[in-house]
Amino acid sequence: EVVLTQSPGTLSLSPGERATLSCGASQSVGGSYLAWFQQKPGQAPRLLIYGSSFRATGIPDRFSGSGSGTDFTLTISRLEPEDFAVYYCQLYDTSPQLTFGGGTRVDIK
Amino acid sequence: DVQLVESGGGLVQPGGSLRLSCEASGISLKNYWMHWVRQAPGKGLVWISRSNGDGTMRDYADSVRGRFTISRDNAKNTLFMQMNRLTDEDTAVYYCARGGNVLIQREANLLYWWGQGAPVTVSS
Numbered sequence: 001e002v003v004l005t006q007s008p009g010t011l012s013l014s015p016g017e018r019a020t021l022s023c024g025a026s027q028s029v030g031g032s033y034l035a036w037f038q039q040k041p042g043q044a045p046r047l048l049i050y051g052s053s054f055r056a057t058g059i060p061d062r063f064s065g066s067g068s069g070t071d072f073t074l075t076i077s078r079l080e081p082e083d084f085a086v087y088y089c090q091l092y093d094t095s096p097q098l099t100f101g102g103g104t105r106v107d108i109k
Numbered sequence: 110d111v112q113l114v115e116s117g118g119g120l121v122q123p124g125g126s127l128r129l130s131c132e133a134s135g136i137s138l139k140n141y142w143m144h145w146v147r148q149a150p151g152k153g154l155v156w157i158s159r160s161n162g163d164g165t166m167r168d169y170a171d172s173v174r175g176r177f178t179i180s181r182d183n184a185k186n187t188l189f190m191q192m193n194r195l196t197d198e199d200t201a202v203y204y205c206a207r208g209g210n211v212l213i214q215r216e217a218n219l220l221y222w223w224g225q226g227a228p229v230t231v232s233s
Contacts, residue, residue, distance in 0.1 A: 031215065033215070033218075035219060035220070037154075037220075039154075043225075044204055044223035044224060044225055044226055045154065045204070045220075045223055046223070047219075047220060047221055047222075050219055056221070088153065088154055090154075090220070092216070092217075092218035092219045092220070093218065094214060094215060094217065094218070095218070096159075096168035097156065097168065097170065098144070098146075098156035098159070098218050098220075099156070100153060100154040100155065100156065101153075102153050103153045103154075
């Protein structure tokens with residue numbers, strides 16, 4: 001079973017700053033089956049990125065994803081007030097079990 | 110627009126049972142993999158189960174296998190989760206989520222759309 005480790009646990013930044021979130025896999029992820037979700041308090045998660053780097057419908061271009069193998073990154077180029085939330089990575093390969101990372105909280109500094 | 114609306118959550122005693130429903134609109138459920146994901150208070154997301162389009166393939170996380178059963182009624186466009194022998198560790202918000210089209214195997218586990226969640230509390 002692949003384990004996803006997200007870092008840092010919490011990121012404290014100011015609006016307008018750049019956020020870089022990491023997701024590490026315990027084994028190589030073939031086919032870039034890596035997605036990123038955003039979750040705000042009291043809300044359901046929302047799909048941001050799939051296939052490691054493709055933005056989901058309606059996601060602003062300040063969000064970008066990159067990486068392959070065991071190391072993946074979500075970058076928010078300039079933080080907007082509505083971007084302060086918790087972010088999860090997820091492996092969605094063809095395994096009958098899905099895996100999420102533990103999450104990174106992006107807080108207002 | 111796709112909408113997934115969960116219902117059936119609530120307070121239940123340890124050892125009890127509960128049945129969650131997830132009604133879909135804007136899509137034909139039979140064409141999609143469907144999943145249940147839960148989130149304990151203050152914790153992260155944990156996948157618990159999935160079902161293919163016609164319900165013939167069903168997978169479970171170890172933590173719920175043998176106690177929880179996923180099913181669907183495609184005629185009513187509704188997904189279910191029957192939860193038995195509940196413990197306090199099952200206390201969580203339960204989300205249903207739409208996976209990929211059944212014809213695209215590589216996207217079966219990509220969770221495109223999520224419901225708003227159904228809270229379940231197991232307590233005496």
